[in-house]
Amino acid sequence: MRELFLGVDCGTQGTKALLIDADGTAWGHGHAAHALIERESGAREQEPHWWVEAATAAIQQAVAAAKSKGECVVRGLGVSGQQHGLVVLDEAQTVIRPAKLWNDTETAAQNEEVVQRMGGAAACVEKFGISPLTGYTVSKLLWLKEKEPANFARVRHVMLPHEYLNWWLTGRMCAEFGDASGTGYFDVRKRLWAKDVLDAIDPALFGCLPELIGADEAVGTLKPEVAALLGLDAACVVSPGGGDNMMGAIGTGNVREGVVTMSLGTSSTLYSYREAPMETVPEGVAPFCSSTGGWLPLVCTMNATNVVNSMLSALGLGVEAVDRLLAESAPGADGITVLPFLNGERTPDLPLAKGCVFGLSATNLSAANLLRATIEGVTFGVLGASTWVTASRILLIGGGAKSTQWRQMVADASGARVEVPAVEEAGCLGAAMQALAVSSGKSIASVADVCVRLDEAKTAVPVAEKFAQYAAAMARYKERLKAEFGV
C-alpha cells in the first residue's frame, strides 16, 4: 500500500492540497478558490468556514486523484495558512465575525496605538525582538475592542487561520512558533507569548491564546467525522503546520542558512532561514521565527498578483496575457512607472497609500506597457526592500512564478539566478514534508534533501544588459516613491 503525506495551503485567493510520497513525488492535487470581502475602508476579511469548505473540496480532489492511481493511505497531514489573520471564537466555540486578514489596513490606527502603548517601535524591538506593522494580528484585537465592543466581549479563543484549520481537523487548539511570531504579541527571541502586549489591550486576552507546541510535535489525529468527510483514515497524524511563508521555506529547502526564497502570491515575500534571531532589525524586515526551530526574517509587500489581476481585469484580459504582453514590451515600460499600492502598503510602511501611475504619453500608452509597469512595480517593491540579504540564487514560488517572463524579470532585475521547484505549490509541499517528518521522526533537513527538486527547464539566468535597464527603471521607481510618499 502506497503511504502518502498531505499538505494543505490556505492562501488568500484559494486553498490548495497536495499528496506526496516519502520521495517527494506528487500523487494528487486539489484547488478551491476563496472569495474576499474588500471595503474602501481597507477592510480585508474572509469567513473561516470558507476555508473549511475550500480545504474539504481541495483535499477530496487530491485524495480522489491519488486513489485513482492505486491503493494508498494518508499517514500525515500538515496545514499552511496565510499569516496574521484573526479568528475569534466565543464560549460555545462559534466564530464571532469574519476573520480580518494579513492585508487588512482598516486597523492601521490601532497598530500605531499598540506600538505607542508599548513605548514605540524601538522599545518593541528591544523587548520582544519585533515591532508590529499594520496587518499583524495584534492591531485587529484593539480594533475589535474599539469598534465592535459587543463582539469583543464574547471573545474566548483567538486563533490564526492555520490554527483554526488544525482545530477543525483535530479538535485541539494549539499554536507553533513560526505563525505565532507574526501576531505582534509574541517574543520572537524567547519564542514565548508576549503577555505585556496583550495586557495593554485587555487583560482577559492572554487566557484566550492557544498552547504553544514544538515544530516536531503532532497536534493529534483527525476527528473521525472529519476523516470520513475527507476520505482519510482517522489515524492520520496532523503536524503543527505554520504560516504559508514558513511552509514555503520548508518546501524550497530554506531550512539551512544561505537559501533565499521569493514568493509571488497575493503578497510578495522574500525570506532566508537563520540559525539565530536578528540582533538588529533592518527597516521593513519582519524578524519572524521559522517553523523548523530557527528564524525566518522576511520582507512582505501587500501588493503582488492581486494588483496584476486588477490591471488585467481593467484591460479586459486574463492571466494568460501576462507572458505575451511582457514579451511585447521592454524593461522600463517606455517610461511608465506604477506604484502598485492598491491595498495600501506594509513595506514601505504606508497602510493608507493609493496606487499611482506616472509617465503616460501619447506614444507609450499601451496594454503591454501598463501591465509591464505594474509587474515591474510589484517586483521593484519587494526587491528594493530586500537589500538586507544578498542572493546569487533565488528560489521563486507562488502563482506569479508560473510566468516565464516574470521569472526572467526577477532574474534580470535582481542579478540572481532564478530557480523554480519541480512541485509548483511550495506551501503545500512544505506542509506535506513537515507531516512526513513528524509522522516518521526524520529531521526536516533530511526530508528536504530528498523531497525538494528543481524544474531545471524553468531556470532563468540574469542577462547583464537587462540588469542595467532594470536598474534605471528601479531608480525611477524609487524617485517616484520618494516624491509621492517621502519614503
Ligand SMILES: Nc1ncnc2c1ncn2[C@@H]1O[C@H](COP(=O)(O)OP(=O)(O)O)[C@@H](O)[C@H]1O
Ligand atoms: N501563468 C501565470 N502568469 C502570471 N501570473 C499567474 C499565472 N498563473 C497564476 N498567476 C497568478 O497567481 C495568482 C495566485 O497566486 P497564489 O500564489 O496561488 O496566491 P495565494 O497563495 O495568495 O492565494 C493568480 O491570481 C494569478 O494572478
Ligand SMILES: O=C(CO)[C@@H](O)[C@H](O)COP(=O)(O)O
Ligand atoms: O502577511 C504575509 C507575510 O507576513 C503574507 O505573505 C501572508 O502570509 C499572505 O500570503 P499569500 O496569500 O500571499 O501567500
